[in-house]
Amino acid sequence: MEAVQNIENKKINANEIQGINKQTFAQKLSGYKRQPLSLFLLILVCLSALLTVGVLLFLIGYILVNGIPNIKPELFEWEYNTDNVSMLPSMINTLYMTGLTLLMAVPVGIFSAIYMVEYAKRGSKLVKVVRTTTETLQGIPSIVYGLFGYLMFVIGCHWGYTLMAGAITLAIMVLPVIMRTTEEALLSVPDSYREGSFGLGAGRLRTVFVIVLPSAMPGIFSGIILAIGRIVGETAALIFTAGTVATAATGVMDSTRTLAVHMYCLLSEGLYMKQAYATAVVLLVMVLVINAVSGMIAKKFTKK
Amino acid sequence: MKKSHVSEGVMHAVFLVSACVSILAVALICIFIFANGVPAIMKISPIKFLTGTNWKPLEDQFGIFPMIVGSIYVTAGGVLVGVPIGILCAVFMAKFCPHRLYKILKPAIELLAGIPSIVYGFFGLVVIVPTMRSLFGGSGKNIITASVMLGIMILPTIIGVAESSIRAVPDSYYEGALGLGATHERAVFFAVLPAAKSGILAGVILGIGRVIGETMAVVMVAGNQATMPHSPLEGVRTLTSNIVLEMGYASGLHKEALIGTAVVLFVFILIINLSFSAIKGKGRD
Numbered sequence: 001m002e003a004v005q006n007i008e009n010k011k012i013n014a015n016e017i018q019g020i021n022k023q024t025f026a027q028k029l030s031g032y033k034r035q036p037l038s039l040f041l042l043i044l045v046c047l048s049a050l051l052t053v054g055v056l057l058f059l060i061g062y063i064l065v066n067g068i069p070n071i072k073p074e075l076f077e078w079e080y081n082t083d084n085v086s087m088l089p090s091m092i093n094t095l096y097m098t099g100l101t102l103l104m105a106v107p108v109g110i111f112s113a114i115y116m117v118e119y120a121k122r123g124s125k126l127v128k129v130v131r132t133t134t135e136t137l138q139g140i141p142s143i144v145y146g147l148f149g150y151l152m153f154v155i156g157c158h159w160g161y162t163l164m165a166g167a168i169t170l171a172i173m174v175l176p177v178i179m180r181t182t183e184e185a186l187l188s189v190p191d192s193y194r195e196g197s198f199g200l201g202a203g204r205l206r207t208v209f210v211i212v213l214p215s216a217m218p219g220i221f222s223g224i225i226l227a228i229g230r231i232v233g234e235t236a237a238l239i240f241t242a243g244t245v246a247t248a249a250t251g252v253m254d255s256t257r258t259l260a261v262h263m264y265c266l267l268s269e270g271l272y273m274k275q276a277y278a279t280a281v282v283l284l285v286m287v288l289v290i291n292a293v294s295g296m297i298a299k300k301f302t303k304k
Numbered sequence: 305m306k307k308s309h310v311s312e313g314v315m316h317a318v319f320l321v322s323a324c325v326s327i328l329a330v331a332l333i334c335i336f337i338f339a340n341g342v343p344a345i346m347k348i349s350p351i352k353f354l355t356g357t358n359w360k361p362l363e364d365q366f367g368i369f370p371m372i373v374g375s376i377y378v379t380a381g382g383v384l385v386g387v388p389i390g391i392l393c394a395v396f397m398a399k400f401c402p403h404r405l406y407k408i409l410k411p412a413i414e415l416l417a418g419i420p421s422i423v424y425g426f427f428g429l430v431v432i433v434p435t436m437r438s439l440f441g442g443s444g445k446n447i448i449t450a451s452v453m454l455g456i457m458i459l460p461t462i463i464g465v466a467e468s469s470i471r472a473v474p475d476s477y478y479e480g481a482l483g484l485g486a487t488h489e490r491a492v493f494f495a496v497l498p499a500a501k502s503g504i505l506a507g508v509i510l511g512i513g514r515v516i517g518e519t520m521a522v523v524m525v526a527g528n529q530a531t532m533p534h535s536p537l538e539g540v541r542t543l544t545s546n547i548v549l550e551m552g553y554a555s556g557l558h559k560e561a562l563i564g565t566a567v568v569l570f571v572f573i574l575i576i577n578l579s580f581s582a583i584k585g586k587g588r589d
Contacts, residue, residue: 038489043491048392111322139577141517233420
C-alpha cells in the first residue's frame with residue numbers, strides 16, 4: 001500500500017526505486033564487466049562532464065592567478081593616459097551604458113510582455129508576429145547589431161560615436177531577454193490572483209500593476225540581471241556605435257568605451273598584455289558577481 | 305469612473321505600442337542592413353562578390369568566398385568539438401548526476417554562458433594559441449584553435465537545450481527499457497536519447513547560430529588571413545571578423561562591401577533561425 005502511494009508521488013518515486021534496487025559496489029562492478037558498452041558509455045558521460053567543469057575552472061583559475069598580480073593602483077586612476085592605461089573611466093562608462101540601456105529596455109520589455117500575456121487575445125496574429133520577431137532578434141549576431149547602430153544612429157542620425165547610439169543598440173539587443181523572462185514570470189502567476197482582483201472590483205490596469213506585477217517581480221529581476229550581464233560583456237555591438245574614447249563620459253552624446261571594449265583595444269594594440277590580464281579579472285569578477293546576485297534573488301524569492 | 309476608463313485606454317495603447325517595438329526593431333535592422341548592403345553587392349556583381357576568392361580592397365577586388373568558407377569551416381569545427389561533449393554532459397546532468405552535485409553543476413554551466421566573449425577570446429589567445437603553436441608549429445592561430453575555442457563557447461547553449469529535452473522524455477521510456485533488462489546506460493542512450501532527438505537538434509542549430517555570429521573570440525584566435533585555407537592548420541577569416549577588422553578605417557565601396565558581408569551573414573542567420581523554429585514546431589506536435 002505504501003509503495004503505491006510512493007509511486008503516485010513522482011519525486012519520491014525515483015529514490016524509492018533506487019532504494020529497492022540497491023546494489024553493492026562489487027555487484028555493480030561485475031555488472032559492468034558483463035556489459036562493457038555500458039561501462040564505456042558511463043565513462044564517456046562522466047569524462048565529458050568533468051571536461052566541461054574542468055575547462056570552466058581552468059579558465060577562471062588561469063585568469064585570476066595570472067591577472068590578480070597585475071592589478072595595480074595606477075589602473076584605477078581617474079584620468080586615462082597611455083602611461084597608466086587606467087580602466088576606471090571605462091568602468092564608469094560601463095555603469096552609464098548599463099543604466100541608460102536598462103532605462104530604455106526595461107519599461108519597453110516589461111510593457112510588451114504585459115501586452116502579450118495580459119491583454120492580447122488568445123491566438124492573436126500580433127502575438128505570433130511579435131514572438132517571431134523576438135526570436136529573430138535573439139538570433140541576430142552582435143556585430144550585425146553594431147553595424148545597424150552604426151548605419152542608423154552614427155551615420156543616419158549624424159550623432160557620431162555616442163553613448164546614446166550604443167545604448168539604443170544594446171537596448172534592442174537585450175529587449176528579447178527581458179521580454180521572454182517577464183512573460184514567463186507573468187505566466188507563472190496563478191489566474192486565481194487575477195480572478196480575485198477582478199472579483200473585488202479592480203480594473204484590468206490595477207490588477208496588472210497591483211496584483212500581477214509584484215508577484216512576478218523575482219522572475220523579472222532575474223531577466224534584468226541577465227540583461228546586465230550581456231551589456232557588461234558586449235563588445236562587437238559597441239565598437240562602431242559608442243566608439244573607443246577612453247575617458248569618462250560627461251553626457252549621453254559623448255563617445256565612450258566600456259570595459260569590454262577597453263579590453264579589446266588593449267588586446268588589439270598588443271602592447272598592454274599585463275593590463276589586459278587585469279581587465280579580464282575585473283570583467284570576470286563582475287560577471288561572477290552578477291551571476292551570484294541573480295542566483296541569490298531567485299533563491300530568496302522562491303523560498304517565500 | 306471615467307478617469308479610470310481613460311487611463312485604462314491609454315495604458316492599453318502604451319502596452320500595444322511597446323509590443324510593436326520589437327517588430328519595428330527587426331524591420332529597421334533589415335531595412336538598414338539590406339538597403340546599405342544590397343546595392344554594394346549589385347555594384348560589385350553578386351557572383352563576383354559571393355564566389356570571388358580575392359579580397360583586396362585597395363585594388364577594388366571584393367570576393368568574400370574565403371570568408372564564407374572560413375565561417376563554414378570554423379562553425380563545423382566548433383560543432384564537431386562542442387556538440388558531442390555538450391550532449392554527453394547534458395546526459396550526465398539529466399540522468400547520472402547526484403542531486404547534490406547537480407546543485408553545483410547547473411550554476412557552473414550557467415556561468416560558462418555568462419562569460420563575455422572577449423574574455424573567451426583572451427583566454428584563447430593566451431592559452432590555446434600557445435598550446436597549438438607548440439603542438440603544430442606556425443603561429444598557432446588556425447582553424448583548429450578557433451574550433452576548440454568556439455566548441456567551448458557553445459557548450460552551455462547545447463547543454464541547456466539538450467538537458468531540458470532529455471528531461472522532457474516521459475519516464476515510461478526509461479522504465480520500459482529497464483524492464484526489458486537494459487542497464488541504466490543502455491536505457492538512457494538507446495531509449496531516452498533517441499526520443500529527445502528533435503530537441504537536441506534544435507539545440508545544435510541554436511549553437512550553430514551562436515558560432516557563426518561570434519566575433520570577438522574568433523578575431524583573437526583565427527589568424528584572420530583573407531585567403532582560401534588549404535589545411536586546418538591555416539588561419540582563416542570569418543564573415544564576422546572581416547567586418548570588425550576593417551570597418552574602422554574603410555570608406556566608399558570598401559565600406560559598402562563590408563556591409564554586404566553583413567548581409568550575407570544576416571541571410572545565413574535568418575536561414576538558421578527559420579530551421580530552428582521549424583524543428584521546434586515539429587517537436588511540439
